[in-house]
Amino acid sequence: MSNKRERWHFKPDLNKQVSPYYQWPPKFRESLLCMFKAWSPLDVRIWVLLFSISIWMLFYPEIESCAVIGWSCVLPIWIRNVLTLLVVAGGLHLYFYTYNRQKTEEKYEARFLDPASSRFHFNSQLADNVFWVLIGTAGMLTFYEVLMMWFYANENPAPIKFADSPFWFLSVFLLVPGWTSFHFYWQHRAFHSPVLYKLGHDWHHRNVNVGPWSGAAVHPFEGFVWFSAVLLLLFVPSHPMHAIFLMQLQVITAVTTHVGFENARLPGGLGFRLGDFYHQLHHRFFECNYGTMSAPWDRWFGTYHDGSQSGDRQVAKRRNHSVVRSDD
Secondary structure, eight states: OHHHHTTBSSOOOGGGSOOSTTOSSOOHHHHHHHHHHHTSTTSHHHHHHHHHHHHHHHHOSOGGGGSSOSHHHHHHHHHHHHHHHHHHHHHHHIIIIISOTTTTTTBSBSSOOOSSOTTSGGGOHHHHHHHHIIIIIHHHHHHHHHHHHHHHHTTTTOOOOTTTOHHHHHHHHHHHHHHHHHHHHHHHHHTTSHHHIIIIIHHHTTOSSOOTTTTTOOOHHHHHHHGGGGGGGGSSSOOHHHHHHHHHHHHHHHHHTTSSBSEEEOGGGOEEEOOOHHHHHHHHHSSSOOSOTTSSHHHHTTOOOOSSHHHHHHHHHHHHHHHHHHHO
C-alpha cells in the first residue's frame, strides 16, 4: 500500500473538511458558514443554479410545448445537453490536460490520463469517456428532462409559482443538493454489489486516474438509475426550474469533481473549488467513500477513508474480509 500512498502529488486533509451538518451536538455557526461556502461564487453550485434558471427563461417560454412528446421537444433539449457537456467537460479538459495551464499545481495524481489502454473501448481513456458521456449520459439526461417537462406541462403535478409560495420555492433549491447526495450514496452503494457492478459500474471504474470526461462516463443503465433522483419532485410541490437544477447539478458536479485538481487557481490567490479528493480515493481504493463529504453515510456505515495510511489499512482489511466471505 505504501507505493499507492506515494502517488498522491497533492493531498488535502479531509478531516478538516468534514461537514458540520450532521455532527452532535449541533454546530449552528459552523453549519451556516459551510452553507455559505457551498453557495459562494467560488463553488460550482451557485453557477449551476444560475445556469438552470437561464435554461428555463431562454428555452422554455411555453411549458405547454412539452405537453406532447415529439422531436420539437426532444431535439432542442438533447442538443443543449450535448453542448453543455462539450463546454464544461471539454473546456476543463482543454484547460487542465490539453494545454496544461495549471501544470500539476493542486493535482491529486502526478501522472496524467492513460494515452492508450486496452481497458477502455477504442483503446483510449479519453475517447471512451467522451463517447459514453455524449451518447449515453446526454441521452439519459434528455430522457428524464423530457419526461419531467411532460409531467409539468400536463399539470401532473401542477408547477408551483414563486408568488404563491416564495419560502418553499426557494427552500427546494436549498434542499436539492442534500437529496441528490442521499440518492447518490445509496444508488452508488447498490452498484458496488457484484451483480450491478458487473452489469455496468465497472465501466466507470476503469477510470482509476480520472479526468473531466470521466465523471459522467457511465453505463446507460447506471445513468438511468442515477438521474432517477429527479422523480422525487413529482411527489413534492415543485417547479420545472427545480427539476432542471437537480439534473444539471448531478451531471455538472460529476464532471467537476472528477477533474483531478483540487482548485482552479484564480488571480489574487483565490481558488475555484472543483475537484474532490474524497471521491478520488474511491476511484483508487473502490470499497470506500461511496457518497459525498457533505453526507454522513460513509462515516456511519464504516466506509469512510480519510486519505491516511490507517485508512488504507482499513480498506485493505475490508477487502480481505469480503474475499474470505465470498470464498466461504
